[in-house]
Amino acid sequence: MKFARKSDIIIIAIVAAISVLTWFIYGNLYGHSGKYAEIYYRSELVKTVDLTTGEEGRFSLEQAPNVVFQLYKDGSIAFVQSDCPDKICVKSGRLHRVGEYAACIPNRIYIKILSEEKAGPEQPDIIIG
């Protein structure tokens, strides 16, 4: 009997492939969970805010110092001040959920909530109203 037959080698290769794949899928599904906000200025991503730190505070973009954001302890984020005429950005209120977004159109600033977690089928693809 030889030490390893051809079929054994194939089996070993398959087992190795499956384990790599499982590890990969597992990592994608359950790895890095975490909500974060992306803030865009004139269509460029200029800031990413981790929403899971439990910290709170106010900040602005250097490109638009008159627009103020507030990060809350509960992981929500909002426009709280703006020099725009309609203040629709401020009235959009606090954004909590993945898929929520708000914008200050006159200042060309856009913010959206994302997650590194894979979306479940019931996770909204967009939130309106």
Next chain:
Amino acid sequence: MKKLTAVFLCAALLFCSGCGGIKKVPKQTRYQAEFLSLFDTITSLVGYAESKDDFTEASNQFRDKLEEYHKLYTIYEDFEGINNIKTINDMAGIEPVKVDRRIIELLEYSKEQYKLSRGTFNIALGSVLEIWHEYRETGINNPEEAQLPPMELLKKAAEHTNIDDIIIDVEASTVYLKDPLMRLDVGAVAKGYAVERVAEYMLELGIENLLISVGGNVRAIGGKLGGKGETSPWVVGIKNPDSNSRQAQLMSVSVKDLSVVSSGIYERYYTVDGRQYHHIIDPETLMPSEHYAQVTIICQDSGLADALSTAAFIMPIDEAKSFINSMDGVEACWVLKSGEQIYSEGFEQAVPSF
């Protein structure tokens, strides 16, 4: 040993056949794009493509097409070489304006909706809406000086809102406002109507699964793709109009090849003496309509959904319900100011929500 080998081979076979099945269909990755430049609002696209470049190309095709409509339907901006709705307004009482057939189509459609909605939806209300717009902007920027427009002023403006004074010559492709003080405001329909036209265009380009939102006018093309290429309905979350509620979201609706539009009172408003005045104006009272906090319309055509969301917002609940129930394929949900939700007859069946 042989048995074990067989088991492994079977597993391997299953595994490979699974792979093969996926490989035949090129892998579609989910992408999202937003832009802020059109219709004075946020446009958001969610779709699938084999590569980011492919998705960017499709998004640009969408944007270019939507921009054509933006330039035609705006009442605020001039564009060189284009006669748009602002041009028609500027030429009110002066002369007919030759326009693109897409303007003629929008205006004819809007006239039809005026009749169907018993006058609650009226694109000839511009002179009244202009006044509210001005007072709202002043009030937002100088809250201590916020005032309501005098009723006398509103009533005077309301004398110039007769929709029959919009003279459309289809053959010559011209529009003329007979009343020099009349102004068109297509804000309650233009976005939805444009979205429907651009959705048609995307279908022609062979796009099968795309979720479009232009300022909350949502149009779902197909459904969303699962990992194995299967499709399921898109999920549209609808915000709770009561922003103080701990429940941020009112409901989620599942839609495939349908449009969803929500009209509410919680973003475009201003405050006078501690009271909020929002932007949906009842043509009869000339004041903000006070029946609801939010109305959501679901039907296939995005233009219809947009127009109906205004009509269903202005009508009192009994009239609004029978109005929506009389139409096939249209469902609605009204949220009263108390928070109570009222559904059209088929809402819960037609639109699985959770």
